[in-house]
Amino acid sequence: MRYLPLTDADRKQMLGVIGAKSIDELFADVPKGALLKDLVDLPKAQGEIEVHRHLQALAEKNTPAGRTAFFLGGGAYRHHVPATVDHIIQRSEFLTAYTPYQPEIAQGTLQALYEFQSQVAALLNMEVSNASMYDGSTACAEAAMMAARVTKRKKIVFSGGVHPHYVETARTACEALGLEIVALPAAVDDEAAVTNELSADVAAVIVQSPNVFGTVTDLSKIGEAANAQGALMVATFTECLAFGLIEPGGAYGADIVCGEGQSVGNALNFGGPYVGLFAVKEKYVRQMPGRVAGETVDADGQRGFVLTLSTREQHIRREKATSNICTNSGLCQLAWTIHMTLLGEKGLRQLAQLNHEKAIALADALADVRGVEVLTKRFFNEIAVRTAKPAQGIVDALAQKGVIAGVAMSRLDPSAGMDDVLITCATEMNTDDDIAAYAKALKEALA
């Protein structure tokens, strides 16, 4: 087997040094009967050619986004990732390194983490960022739990604009801890409802901008109301690229800003791995989940970086840790940092602007289709539209014509009573022809 260097002669010689007659002697502690004598009933080893063929055949049963006119967002976005990014993250020294527990020989990973944290803090207009979480949804759940720790309160209020999967992920985690989740009804814009829900027993109000319907919201009123009640404002997001064009939660006084970073540096990958961004006000840093890199010096006074504040973490604090999380999203985080370095402020703003312009073109094209009403008034690159027929049927019909129209709200949340709402987005990847093809197909489907 090509991945196993030992030869039978090696094995025999090594058993001799150990003083064992057979390999089974080394498994002597396994209860009798539990040590398998036969192979499990699965195919035997195959060479690279056969395995490649098998995986390729599976891949070819799918329709890749790039082979369609693609307008699907809803928490994951199709953007261009420069070739440089994938080359660098495949370097052995990044790909096959472990968590930087020995900082003297892990400065590459650590400095990149420090740069990532600095970039995230700048992008989100926050004081401190951690070294990343699994994805946006788990970051949002961690934010809810952190808010409960900080405020010592138990009620978490979710705006009806938060991605339903984020709400469900947080609900699963929070209810296990005995926290109460109040999820407001799905709404394209519910600023007033959120403000009304705030009371002195609320730990956090969680809002999303741009929200799941694409609506961009000025969060300052909600932030003030939360502040007045001693609750934290958590601003979450699914499209981090938006902050090249719109103000992030940090600009509105959010205590925690967290969400999905996939848009920068990372492919769609059918949902994972992605990279969760998580930033907080400095005063909450010791309640923050996840690992974090910090600056220090070595014995010669040279600048270096280490993982720090680790006494919050599970390997030291065990059941009193701020989270059970043990990893970050290393390579995805690195990809994010590389792509953000390539963009810089100039490229980021330009890319964000391009996305917005594509979305304007899409919104205008769809608005011209009879039976379509654009619901989202202020948007970045995603909008919700009401369709004269159930949205799921439209998505299915258009897929047959090579147009991935978006996601039906009924798929994200069947209980929302929004069967006629379709969520659709445009990015720099969409051409004018794509948009024309979409409008045409939609017109036919609604005719």
Place this chain on the structure above:
Amino acid sequence: MTMRYTKDHEWVRLDGDVATVGITAYAAEQLGDVVYAELPAVGKSFNQGDDMAVVESAKTASDVYAPISGEVVEANAEITGENWQIINEAPQAGGWFVKLKAADKGQIDALMDEAAYADYVKGL
């Protein structure tokens, strides 16, 4: 009033009704350089043995338990002012953690005296 000690390496010294509490020199040495400590707010009450404070070095964190029951009347401003070094430099003097209004002074008598604590540490 002399110091008394717990098996969890806290010390306590009674002065009238008020008990000053800290961690022992042995504990401070085992912990290494303190990088952070979290003290309870004034007015908070504890039962003997409750988690009361946390003290951390770069690689470990230890809970500090209330050696006796009582209400916090003062937290050491040196520590809340982030002068962590004082815990290493003078753990049983300027590096005290809190002052408690003792609920039951009798609890102190049951703790180890200096000789008993020294024997206890030797056995670890």
Place this chain on the structure above:
Amino acid sequence: MKPETTSGNRGLLQAEPLIFETGGADNTGVDLPAPKGENRLGVLQRKAALDLPGLSEPETMRHFVRLSQKNYAIDLGLFPLGSCTMKHNPRLNERAARFEGFADLHPLQPVSTVQGALELMDELAHWLCTMTGMPAVALSPKAGAHGEFCGMLAIKAALDARGEGHRKRVLVPSSAHGTNPATAAACGFSVDEVPGTDDGRVDIGALKAKLGPDVAAVMVTNPNTCGLFERDVKTIADLIHEAGGYFYCDGANYNAIVGRVRPGDLGVDAMHINLHKTFSTPHGGGGPGAGPTVLSAALAPFAPVPHIVKHAGVRELREHAAGTQAFGRMCAFHGQMGMFTRALTYMLSHGSDGLRQVAEDAVLNANYLLARLKPHFNAPFGDGPCMHEVLLDDSSIKPKGVETIDMAKALLDEGYHPFTTYFPLVVHGAMLIEPTETEPKRELDRFADVMIALAERANAGEVEFFKQAPRLAPLRRLDDTRAARQPKLRWRRGDNNPGAMRAAE
């Protein structure tokens, strides 16, 4: 002190500033179409500068390549980090994960357009269930600790369904990974620690004494963190089941028994599988991992959404818990698809025969190192065979003034990533060495020779040699205390390079 150079470089090692110290707001490494400037956001637009530096493509490439060269990696040499399983990462796996048909798929595409992806997930599930002898698997957990969370939530849901939500206590051996008690606490359970025996296993007597009607589960790592197989694992399973609780097995060390032992035969109710350990998806400097969690028949109905269901031969997704017994949702989408692809590629390459050989060679390599090192170090449980990792401690060298941390730092100068230090916590000064099956015998011998030579230097009292280490690594020992006392977690405009400051003093 290292020799000074004018450039700050040292041969192939290039000194490299932060991007914030070299990049600028007007520099960029991308060429995009010029926007028209149309905008419908009004006052919501971002106004102030972000202070995000950009670099041209060549500068970006050089920056990150220079950084990369300050990292140790499994592709450079033996990475014997116990409990972490640093084995070779085959590049075929990387290629497969990047096939357009997997990488360029959106998780919410119509299911008719992603049948191959669902088939791959089903095939992976079949391999995982068959290898472990378990009836079901939840694929969505995103890492090992997330898998623990999934398994413990399934246990909680099963208890609630039985009307036994009052069971709040979880028994966790003292040798457990920190994630176990942290996970139990995150599920709202209280943690009750079970001591170990003198031979490094769970103390069955103590476990029995702690069982009761309020016990929800026991969490046992097997093989355990001391690198030993829990001989009484079936008794543990029987005891917890008789007491009405469930058996959570931490599968972090499953790589030692893959293909040779099925956890399902041992009475396990739930076990996460770290695809980045046993099935060799890359560790990537700290992730992303993946933690599919196999479940017994008793727990399977409570598996989280989304998961695949088959209707008339067509795969569909169940995405909502309402109306089912599913305990909820672990994350926004389907889990770490990119890792599923890599892990399945690895499994198909090895096959049932190769995977069995993986476990055998991992155990053989560890026992070979144990045999070679035992005469020179204290091996606290070294009387019998170990599984995939060797546990030593510093008790023989500590009286000379050399501790585990010093051995680790001396290994850096020898060109090795050290073993895991000070874990498991039950052994003072632990050195946990995991060579994995992908090391040839000559690498093991070379490493053993180095370890033995270091032991001899320690025994000879060469304390300064150790305390000064590392001398040859890109940096010397870093000041953790300074980092934690005054946390500096990001660059800010106006920052100075403290190294440069020191030099100027």
